[in-house]
Amino acid sequence: MRVNLKNPNTHQLKQVKVGFSWTTFFFGFWPALFRGDWKWFGIQLIIVIFVACFTFGLGTGIVGIVFSFFYNKLYINDLLESGYVPNDKTSEDILLSKGITVASN
Incomplete structure (x- = not known):
């Protein structure tokens, strides 16, 4: 809709x-960048980097899944x-x- x-x-x-947001589900923080939404691009990127540090990169997809419900x-x-x-x-x-x-x- x-x-x-x-x-x-x-x-x-x-x-x-x-x-x-299916685009956020599949592409993570990139849709925010392409929309020119610098605020949420930065927030998602920082969270992805933070999560990646503690999960050796394995948990980064979870951030995209979570954000796709409310981005x-x-x-x-x-x-x-x-x-x-x-x-x-x-x-x-x-x-x-x-x-x-x-x-x-």
């Missing part, structure tokens, strides 16, 4: 997936905090049904 978010200042549109929600919340708003009523309803707080216009 995808939602459309719009930045009213720059008129930039983003279509963002809601729910489980999309974190990304959407960051977009909403930076000024993005749902572009249509359907997108707003989907966000509200998934427990994501949307500021009223």
Whole structure:
């Protein structure tokens, strides 16, 4: 399920997936880098390095699995905090049904 978010200042549109992140599941922290989400890229990378030090690299896949359950929600919340708003009523309803707080216009 995808939602459309719009930045009213720059008129930039983003279509963002809601729910489980298959890209994070398969590729770990790389989707955050390709989205330009530097904050969560850095956090995931630091956690991967930390986990790798204690598990000789064997536990790094677990970080991607754990983050895949909630990364999309974190990304959407960051977009909403930076000024993005749902572009249509359907997108707003989907966000509200998934427990994501949307500021009223």
